[in-house]
Structures are given as structure tokens and as C-alpha cells.
Amino acid sequence: MDGPLIGLARLPGDELRALWTSIQILLQVADNPWVTRFRVPRATRADPRFRRDTIIVFTPDQQRRLQSLVERVRRRGIPLFLQRAIVAHTDVVVLAPDVAAAAYGTSYASDPIRMRVGDGQMDGAESVSLHGERARAVLTRLDDGPDATAFGRDWYRATLAFQQQFESFDSPHLRAALQAFPDDPGIRFMSGCQHEALAGPLFQAFARSYRHSGLRPDIDSSSRELAAAEREFRRALAADPAHTEARLHLGRVLSLRGRHQEGAAELEAAYTDTRDALLQYFAALFLGDAHEALGRLAVARSWYERAARATADARIPHLALARLARELGDDRAAEASLERALARPPVEGQPVEPWWAYRHTQARGAAAQLDALRLRVVQGGGPP
Amino acid sequence: MIARLAGAVLMAGLATAGPSARQATFSARVEGVRIDVLVTDGGRPVPGLGPADFEVRDNGVLQTIDLVSLGDVPLGVMLALDASRSVNGEQLRNLRAAGRLLLDGLRADDRASLLTFDLAVALRAPFTSAFADVARALDETTASGDTALVDAALGAVLVADRDGGRNVVVIFSDGTDTASFMPADRVVQTAERSRVLVYGVAAPGVDDTGFLRALAAGTGGRLVELERAGDPGAAFRDILEEVRRRYLVTFTPTGVARGGWHRLDVRVNRRGARVHARSGYVSASQ
Numbered sequence: 001m002d003g004p005l006i007g008l009a010r011l012p013g014d015e016l017r018a019l020w021t022s023i024q025i026l027l028q029v030a031d032n033p034w035v036t037r038f039r040v041p042r043a044t045r046a047d048p049r050f051r052r053d054t055i056i057v058f059t060p061d062q063q064r065r066l067q068s069l070v071e072r073v074r075r076r077g078i079p080l081f082l083q084r085a086i087v088a089h090t091d092v093v094v095l096a097p098d099v100a101a102a103a104y105g106t107s108y109a110s111d112p113i114r115m116r117v118g119d120g121q122m123d124g125a126e127s128v129s130l131h132g133e134r135a136r137a138v139l140t141r142l143d144d145g146p147d148a149t150a151f152g153r154d155w156y157r158a159t160l161a162f163q164q165q166f167e168s169f170d171s172p173h174l175r176a177a178l179q180a181f182p183d184d185p186g187i188r189f190m191s192g193c194q195h196e197a198l199a200g201p202l203f204q205a206f207a208r209s210y211r212h213s214g215l216r217p218d219i220d221s222s223s224r225e226l227a228a229a230e231r232e233f234r235r236a237l238a239a240d241p242a243h244t245e246a247r248l249h250l251g252r253v254l255s256l257r258g259r260h261q262e263g264a265a266e267l268e269a270a271y272t273d274t275r276d277a278l279l280q281y282f283a284a285l286f287l288g289d290a291h292e293a294l295g296r297l298a299v300a301r302s303w304y305e306r307a308a309r310a311t312a313d314a315r316i317p318h319l320a321l322a323r324l325a326r327e328l329g330d331d332r333a334a335e336a337s338l339e340r341a342l343a344r345p346p347v348e349g350q351p352v353e354p355w356w357a358y359r360h361t362q363a364r365g366a367a368a369q370l371d372a373l374r375l376r377v378v379q380g381g382g383p384p
Numbered sequence: 385m386i387a388r389l390a391g392a393v394l395m396a397g398l399a400t401a402g403p404s405a406r407q408a409t410f411s412a413r414v415e416g417v418r419i420d421v422l423v424t425d426g427g428r429p430v431p432g433l434g435p436a437d438f439e440v441r442d443n444g445v446l447q448t449i450d451l452v453s454l455g456d457v458p459l460g461v462m463l464a465l466d467a468s469r470s471v472n473g474e475q476l477r478n479l480r481a482a483g484r485l486l487l488d489g490l491r492a493d494d495r496a497s498l499l500t501f502d503l504a505v506a507l508r509a510p511f512t513s514a515f516a517d518v519a520r521a522l523d524e525t526t527a528s529g530d531t532a533l534v535d536a537a538l539g540a541v542l543v544a545d546r547d548g549g550r551n552v553v554v555i556f557s558d559g560t561d562t563a564s565f566m567p568a569d570r571v572v573q574t575a576e577r578s579r580v581l582v583y584g585v586a587a588p589g590v591d592d593t594g595f596l597r598a599l600a601a602g603t604g605g606r607l608v609e610l611e612r613a614g615d616p617g618a619a620f621r622d623i624l625e626e627v628r629r630r631y632l633v634t635f636t637p638t639g640v641a642r643g644g645w646h647r648l649d650v651r652v653n654r655r656g657a658r659v660h661a662r663s664g665y666v667s668a669s670q
Contacts, residue, residue, distance in 0.1 A: 200562075201560065201561050201562050201563070201564070202530060202562040202563065205559065205560045205561075205562055205591075205592070208560075208591055208592065209591060285565075289565075289567075292570070293567075315504065315505075316535070316565045319505070319535060319538060319539060319565075319566065320565075320566070322542050323538060323542065323566075323570075323574055326542060326545070326574075327574075329668075334542065335546070338539070338542055338543065341505070341539060342499070342505055342506055342507040342539050342543070343506065343507075344506050344508075345503075345504035345506050352503075352504075353503075353504070355565055356503045356504075356563070
């Protein structure tokens with residue numbers, strides 16, 4: 001963390017609160033330039049329905065100055081102090097998630113909550129972080145300038161990756177990102193990955209388990225999620241045809257939708273275009289599956305063999321190879337593959353079969369993206 | 385599914401049919417088809433049926449039944465147990481106890497095996513008559529991670545189908561698949577084409593038992609849905625008893641072309657009786 005942020009953290013509570021109030025006033029004026037009254041909630045976490053708030057009334061002169069400040073911010077881009085505020089809010093979510101969740105306090109039935117899912121069941125629920133929402137609010141209301149756009153885009157990419165590495169799929173956050181940056185290939189790609197994951201058995205099982213409850217998980221049917229994923233990957237590729245990872249995911253989604261021939265074509269292109277061993281592994285694995293579905297067993301076998309050779313930790317291609325070998329009457333090969341497929345699983349900390357992490361592989365750069373964002377703020381990468 | 389009638393299984397099966405049948409079969413090395421059949425009436429197995437009580441059609445062609453044997457052939461029982469994180473705690477302890485109960489019910493010439501699955505599918509104990517080894521592996525089982533049920537089913541069937549013995553997979557899960565790579569229909573097809581009998585056991589409250597049901601039905605087994613939480617032991621014991629009361633029906637295909645998928649239709653001449661048997665087999669082309 002940089003010096004000014006450490007200084008910010010050391011501010012007495014009332015000064016920190018004054019700073020927070022100033023930012024909220026700025027956001028409110030950004031929403032409505034003619035606002036004359038601002039409500040400051042009492043510093044309490046008691047039920048907000050019964051608290052007494054302080055009302056600030058702006059004079060016409062104060063109102064004009066605030067309007068001018070907002071215009072200036074919009075013209076020149078998000079100033080550095082607001083970028084710092086956004087990164088600080090983000091860091092609370094990233095580095096102290098329990099604090100971030102607790103900060104929201106009591107929530108109403110209509111408030112969004114984040115559900116934690118494990119093995120197809122709900123593990124728990126928490127309020128959506130106030131800090132995450134505050135950070136996003138600054139961007140959505142003040143982000144007009146060209147430099148601010150670059151900062152906002154990188155912030156959305158990094159935060160979406162951060163969430164997805166834990167399979168945390170925050171639909172309102174994704175929607176805000178897409179609204180702000182509709183043609184960004186990185187954000188479209190993350191959107192596609194979210195739909196692809198939600199189409200999978202883990203989240204579909206979870207959604208089914210809540211179909212008769214009052215809760216409404218933000219998950220559509222598997223076929224609709226897959227259709228949405230295809231759309232998003234295609235948009236990512238339209239914006240950036242060299243986005244190999246989007247092509248890989250598109251190929252898999254097409255295959256899951258039963259269009260194996262189309263899927264295989266995309267997967268082969270992805271396999272050829274990338275030098276990333278992990279992406280090549282997935283492309284080869286999915287190609288084996290697509291060709292098997294098409295009845296081309298020998299071709300499928302060769303792709304599974306490539307996947308099996310790609311990493312010593314592979315188990316899934318060996319399982320597929322065992323099945324194919326048995327089907328083709330090659331019992332000796334089936335035995336050898338079965339041995340590898342059903343070996344004792346690695347102990348914690350050892351490398352694992354990459355397929356087990358496929359649902360969040362797209363987010364493997366999250367830490368680096370967040371670091372870059374922090375560095376940018378520390379080095380004063382935006383307007384002052 | 386097509387079985388070369390040789391080896392321990394056949395010897396044990398023919399022992400009940402008499403020495404003349406043994407000689408005839410060994411001398412010719414006839415390729416026969418073996419069908420593991422359960423006949424129930426009101427949910428209870430029907431005893432005492434003979435060859436004349438069965439009618440088997442292979443691709444619609446009536447076949448002559450060579451042998452019907454009550455299932456006193458040694459069994460190979462593979463326990464395929466869900467060890468995902470949702471099974472943790474008391475349910476895991478109950479599952480271990482249930483596994484031991486099943487092992488206690490095996491005979492000295494039976495064999496047992498243990499496979500567990502969460503994200504990973506692992507063969508913890510290969511088929512063995514040293515049941516203590518399997519029990520030890522059972523006790524060492526811990527639970528964590530997601531459920532790769534479909535991948536596990538494939539692994540279990542492939543292992544159990546290795547030696548052509550009379551092998552049964554008892555697969556327990558407390559939830560639907562959340563992590564497999566293999567498509568469910570492909571795995572069901574593999575099971576249908578194998579010689580393995582699969583029984584599924586679903587914990588109470590599992591909302592989607594479609595895969596386990598199809599898997600079991602495709603092999604002539606069935607799905608047992610537990611009504612009471614945490615008591616798979618009784619289900620395992622009942623399955624073992626039921627398997628021992630199944631019939632082994634064999635025939636040598638006649639009047640049908642070799643090769644490809646052969647649809648089987650098995651009936652009995654008992655009104656109201658229900659027949660559980662695999663729906664077909666794959667015939668080698670030569």
C-alpha cells in the first residue's frame with residue numbers, strides 16, 4: 001500500500017467520515033446537479049429505519065461550485081484522489097472481505113445478497129459489500145474522460161477477475177461493467193465465462209435447490225446461459241479476433257450446445273494460435289470430446305493423447321482414453337490409462353488436474369491486474 | 385456384454401448345472417451372452433424359476449436358453465462412494481459403517497473394491513478377497529470438494545468390467561454431479577455395453593437422480609432412494625441380498641447377425657412379475 005493510502009488509513013474516524021461524506025455529496029450532484037439537500041446518515045449500524053440523520057442544505061453558491069467540480073472531473077477524468085478512493089475501497093474487499101461484508105450492516109429483504117455455493121449447495125450468504133458498491137458508484141457517475149475510461153476499464157477487468165477466481169459471480173457488477181464498456185473484449189470475455197460457469201452442473205444444481213424458496217439466484221437455465229455465453233464470446237472475438245482464450249471457450253460452449261463440428265473448428269484454431277500450455281491442454285481435451293461426439297474415435301484418441309502429454313497432472317484425458325481404448329478393444333491401453341486416471345489424488349498444495357480449476361482459469365491473472373492498478377495509482381497515473 | 389464363457393465365473397456357474405454342461409462348453413469355447421436378471425413381484429425377488437420360465441429375444445429373435453442359475457456365483461462388489469464435502473461429518477461416518485456392513489455380508493470367495501470420488505476419482509482398493517484392506521481404505525476416506533459423479537461412474541464401470549467376473553458396482557451419492565468432464569449419456573452407454581451390474585443409492589433429498597437411475601437401469605440394476613437420513617447400511621445389505629437372488633441367464637446367439645448393438649428383451653411367464661435386465665449387448669463382429 002502506498003504512503004498516502006496509509007495516511008488515509010490513519011485519519012481519525014470523524015475526518016474519514018467527513019471525506020466519505022464529501023465523496024457522497026459529489027456523487028449525488030453528479031446524479032442530479034440541482035440537488036440542494038444531502039442526508040448524512042448517523043454513524044451507527046443500528047437499524048437504519050430508526051436512525052436520525054443530519055441534513056446538509058446547500059446554498060446556491062455551494063451548489064454552483066459543486067456543479068463546476070463535477071463538470072471538471074468529468075472533463076478531465078477521474079482525479080487521482082478518487083482513483084485512490086476506488087482502489088482503497090477495492091482493497092478492503094480484496095484484503096479484508098469479512099470487514100467488507102460486515103460494513104453493510106443490516107439489510108432489507110429486497111437488498112441483494114451474495115450467496116456462497118459449495119458442491120451444489122448454499123454454504124452461506126452475505127450482504128453485497130458496501131465498499132464494492134461505493135467504488136463502482138464513483139466510476140458509473142463520474143467516468144466520462146478518456147483517461148478515466150482507461151482506469152475504469154482496468155478496474156472492472158481486475159475486479160471481475162478477482163471475483164471469478166473464487167467463482168464469485170456478481171451479476172450487478174458485471175452489468176455495470178458491460179454498460180460502461182460494452183465493446184471491451186476483456187469484459188465481454190469475463191461475461192461469457194460467467195454465463196458458461198452458471199450453465200454448468202454446479203450452479204444449475206444450486207439453482208434447482210432454490211426454485212421453491214423465496215430466494216432468486218441470478219441464474220438462468222443451462223441452455224439460456226450457454227446461449228448467452230456464446231453471444232459474449234463472439235462479441236469478445238469481434239472486438240479482438242486474437243483473443244485466443246475467448247476462442248477456446250467459444251469452442252467448448254458450441255460443443256456443449258451440440259454444435260460439435262463448429263466447436264472443433266474454433267478449438268483447433270485456439271490450439272494452433274496459443275503457446276500457453278494450459279490453454280493448449282484444454283483445447284486438446286475439448287477437441288477429444290468434440291471428435292468423440294462426432295464419432296471420430298481415432299481422431300478423438302489422438303487429441304486426448306495430446307492433452308495427456310501436456311501435463312503430468314492430467315487425469316481426465318486418461319479416463320477418456322481408457323473408455324475409448326475399451327471401446328476399440330485395446331485392453332492393454334485401457335489398463336494403462338485407467339491406472340493414471342484413478343491414481344490417488346494429490347495432497348493439498350501439489351499441482352492438480354487442470355480441469356478441476358477450469359471454471360476460474362480465466363481469472364488466473366487477477367492478482368497481477370490488481371497490482372498493476374495499485375501501482376498506477378501510486379505512480380499518479382491519472383489527472384491530479 | 386458378450387462373454388467368452390471361460391474362467392472362474394463360468395466354472396462356478398456351471399458347477400450348478402452339472403458336469404456335462406461344463407464339458408460341452410469348454411470343448412467348443414462357445415461365445416455366449418450372459419444376462420444378469422432380477423425378477424420381482426410386488427417388489428420382492430421371485431425364487432425358483434427355471435429355463436422354461438424365461439423367454440429371451442435377441443434383436444427380436446427368440447433364443448434357446450443354455451443355463452439359468454441362481455446367483456450363487458462369487459461376486460465382485462465395488463463400492464463407489466461419494467466423498468465430496470457435502471458428505472462430511474455424520475453422513476461420512478454412517479457411510480463408512482454402511483460400507484463395513486456390506487463387507488461383513490460378503491462370502492470368502494467374493495471380492496470387494498473401493499473407489500471414492502469428490503473432484504478426483506480414486507481407486508482406493510482394487511478387487512481383493514482381503515476385505516480388511518478394503519475396510520482400512522474405507523476408514524481412511526475423508527470428504528471434501530465437489531462431486532464428479534459421472535466421471536466416477538465411468539471409472540467404476542471400467543474397473544469392474546476388467547475381468548469379466550460377475551461384478552457389481554454399488555454407487556452412493558448424496559447429490560447431483562457438480563464437476564465431471566464426461567457427458568452423462570456417454571457414460572450410461574458405456575455401462576450398458578459392459579458386463580457390470582450397477583446399483584445406485586441416492587441419499588434423501590437428492591433432487592436429480594436421473595443419471596443414477598439411467599445408469600442402473602441400463603445395466604439391469606436399479607436405483608435405491610433412501611428415505612431416512614444417514615442410513616445407507618440397510619440399503620447396501622438389501623442390495624447384496626437382492627444380487628444373490630438374481631438369475632444368470634446365458635444363451636448362444638442364433639439366427640442373428642454378429643456385430644454391433646443387439647437389443648435384448650427378457651420376459652418371464654409369471655403374471656405381474658417385473659424383469660430387470662440390461663437392454664442389450666455389443667457383439668464382436670468376428
